[in-house]
Amino acid sequence: MQLKTCEILSAVALLTFVALPGCARHANSETVIVTGSSTIAPLAADVAREFERAHPGVRVDVQTGGSSRGLTDTRRGLAQIGMVSRALGPHEHDVVGFSVAIDGVCVITHRDNPINSLSKSQVQKIYTGAIEHWSEIGGAHQPITVVSKAAGRSTLAVFLQYVGCDSTDIDADVVIGDNEQGIKTVAGNPTAIGYVSVGAAESALARGVAIRIPSLDGVQPSTSTIRDGSHPIRRVLNLVTLTRPEGVTRQFIDYFRSEAAHELIARHYFVSVDPP
């Protein structure tokens, strides 16, 4: 009897091995796979949920992994849509791009840091190690803790483009992954300076997290200064497809760019783009 139980258990175990990979496929529902930028992903997931509600039988699967992965997966056909949180480069015209929103990157400091405004050259000097103490720019007598993002992150790329540096010039004390980690790190350290998406920073500020968003070259980073283009560190969030989109893929992209998604985009502190 005992052996019998053992046999059944082993058979179940074996079946699990064999059958699991097959579970991912659904026979009678269409699936759109969206992968890429972790900046766009939370928004895309919300839009996907609304889209699924409006289109029963369609499943939109949103996965993160960075803009580079979004491009690679789209090129390899692993995903129908890639999310790329920057403008497409000249060597990237093999894919079709659709801008869905604009995001600004802003510098953040701890709430107890008295410095209210920074200039581009100050930010540049802080990140390259030319300025090492807050007192050099009128702050406290404390060394600056420079928080930067890991190689390959698109927020890093946008920031580097703004300060005009190469990633090898950056002299960081702390290297972080996503926006949330950046905010937690800066909020926990009164001497820190970091940069994250304006959307993420504003949302953290609204929750009462101990950070401050200093103005840059006299412009206060916010949703409205991104909309009018006066905030200097901004980037366009794109969806990309390998070929002209058709069917459900096309419907999803159209939905993303329609009025219906504007409220969701605003809720994520991004700025919506008018369809061309």
Next chain:
Amino acid sequence: MTPRSDRPVALFVLRSCALGTITILVLIVAFVVGESVDVLRNAGLSRLWTDPTWHPASKTNPTFGAVPMIVGTLFATAGAVVVALPLGLLCAVFVNYHATHTLRRLVNGVIELLAGIPSVVYGLWGLTTLVPIIAMIRGPGTSLLAGILVLALMILPTIVLLIDQALREQPAELALSAAALGLSKSRIIWSVLVPSAWRSIGTASLLATARALGETMAVLLVCGNAIKTPTSLFDSVRTLTANIALEMAYAMDTHRSALFASGLLLLGLVGLLIAGIELLERRVRT
């Protein structure tokens, strides 16, 4: 139906499961080697320790120097074991020889609970509680020290539970003969019982080392991740695992391949540890 006639089928299924597990492991190793081939062929594994810096994504002059990360990994792991081993040993001795039955069950329960906490929770606790405290002593707070303390906490349950079990399995006559010789209780514990369990203590520390070596999420959150060889406990370090987790999602081509090569290096280190454990255990048996 007799059990005998069942046996060939059951045996076949069981063997297939065992074989499946081994095959998966072999496939994983093959996959990691396969993904590393690009950097191994174009740059060579030795560039991981001969290059001065780590800029694998640079388009003009990619470099793959992983020495600061290897050093960071070893320091964080060794530090965690150095902190956790004495604590774990004392805790196991207390539970075994000094605690009342109720207290013993309570402590064991807490330790098992500690083992079940997900590593990301340890990391978040470290980042929001431990790091600000360290930052008050010396900035930036996210540091080798934070990593060592969080890792020590994480491997403590492994150490306590294994040593506790080893002490419990000591033959009763050992303690009895020592007592018959008129030794005091602390003498019996520290000069007879603990030394006679030293191999199991060794195995426990090696297993804990392997766990600390592979830990990713918690160290990613609390270590700061700057790629510099640490010169003090308060310096920011990046471990190999944290590096893979930070950069893999965004890495392409040679960069991606270099990350797999550093994974291969980790796999080698863990392999050595497992071999060490095997060696210790074989000695116990003979």
